[in-house]
Amino acid sequence: DAGITQSPRHKVTETGTPVTLRCHQTENHRYMYWYRQDPGHGLRLIHYSYGVKDTDKGEVSDGYSVSRSKTEDFLLTLESATSSQTSVYFCAIRGGPSYEQYFGPGTRLTVT
Amino acid sequence: EDKVVQSPLSLVVHEGDTVTLNCSYEVTNFRSLLWYKQEKKAPTFLFMLTSSGIEKKSGRLSSILDKKELFSILNITATQTGDSAIYLCAVGTNTGNQFYFGTGTSLTVIP
Numbered sequence: 001d002a003g004i005t006q007s008p009r010h011k012v013t014e015t016g017t018p019v020t021l022r023c024h025q026t027e028n029h030r031y032m033y034w035y036r037q038d039p040g041h042g043l044r045l046i047h048y049s050y051g052v053k054d055t056d057k058g059e060v061s062d063g064y065s066v067s068r069s070k071t072e073d074f075l076l077t078l079e080s081a082t083s084s085q086t087s088v089y090f091c092a093i094r095g096g097p098s099y100e101q102y103f104g105p106g107t108r109l110t111v112t
Numbered sequence: 113e114d115k116v117v118q119s120p121l122s123l124v125v126h127e128g129d130t131v132t133l134n135c136s137y138e139v140t141n142f143r144s145l146l147w148y149k150q151e152k153k154a155p156t157f158l159f160m161l162t163s164s165g166i167e168k169k170s171g172r173l174s175s176i177l178d179k180k181e182l183f184s185i186l187n188i189t190a191t192q193t194g195d196s197a198i199y200l201c202a203v204g205t206n207t208g209n210q211f212y213f214g215t216g217t218s219l220t221v222i223p
Contacts, residue, residue, distance in 0.1 A: 031209060042200065042215035043155070050209060058210065090154060094209065098162075100146055101202070101211055103154040 003027045004104035006091050012110045019078040021107050023091030025071075031094035032074040033101070034058075034066060036087040043090065049074055081111045114139045118201050118214035125221055129191050133217045135201030136183040145177055145184050148200040150216070155200055158186075191221045 003026035013019050023032060033048040035058075045058030047066040055066050063085060065077045078085055091104040119134045135145065144162045148155035159168040161177035161184060168175050172191075177184045188195055198216040205212070 033211070035213075040215065043202075043213040045210055045212075048210065098144070098160045099204075100144075100157050100160045101204075102157060105154050 004091060004093055004102065006089075006104040006107050008107060009105065010108045012112060013081050014112055015082055016080050019081050019109065019111075021076045021089055021091075021109070023074045023076070023104055025074075025093050027093070027095060028071055029093040029095040030071075032068065033092040033094070034064075034074065034076045035090045035092065036060065036085075037090060037106075038087050046076065046089075078109075081109075083111050085109065086111045114203075114205070114212050116201055116203050116212050116214040118199075118217050120217060121215070122218040123220070125191055125219070127191060127193060127221055127223050129221075130187065130189045131191060131219060133186040133188075133199050133201075133219070134183060135185070135214055137201075137203045137212075138182065139203045139205055139212055141206040142179070142203060143206045144204040146202045146204065146211070147175055147184075147186050148202065150198045150200055151196075158199075188219075191219075193221050193223055195219060196221045 005024045007022045034046040035043045037043050044060045046064050049055045049068040067075045089107045092101045116137045146160045147158040159175045164179040172189045175186045198218050200216045201214045202211045
């Protein structure tokens with residue numbers, strides 16, 4: 001357990017509505033990541049953060065924005081959700097003795 | 113384009129068999145290669161490899177990295193039904209501190 005929680009764990013929303021997912025860590029790690037996982041695509045990086053207010057895009061960032069105003073929280077926002085954003089979203093931190101990645105429990109998002 | 117390819121995509125074995133999972137990569141600024149096990153939840157960390165030829169071992173699982181040929185293998189000996197999962201390979205880079213994941217190998221161990 002790397003002290004990572006995600007909320008909500010499940011969400012169903014309608015196309016066009018804004019959605020914010022929260023990742024919270026308790027261990028003061030500098031790096032935090034948001035991934036989505038879809039069948040046939042594996043885990044794909046959406047955005048990541050290397051410090052408060054320091055973020056960068058991953059390979060599938062279109063349609064997503066992030067914010068990190070505190071070390072412990074990393075928010076992922078879908079400004080206007082689309083059905084293609086139905087997925088399982090994982091937050092991760094980079095920590096441990098060798099700077100490996102550890103994952104949160106995931107959020108299952110369904111956009112109808 | 114950076115990519116990580118895992119093979120086979122899926123595998124069905126009997127309890128007690130030994131399996132070898134493969135991960136090849138083409139990534140600039142390689143930093144590390146990681147293996148994860150994913151059951152019906154979040155991926156859990158297994159190994160991190162950074163040096164060629166040095167085997168990492170944990171119980172019945174072991175892994176080795178070949179940085180010259182750009183691949184890694186994950187071996188599982190004396191498989192058990194609890195080994196059934198998707199095994200993910202990821203490569204970490206020095207550029208942007210990103211990790212690139214393969215699509216995974218789905219392992220099913222039948223009694």
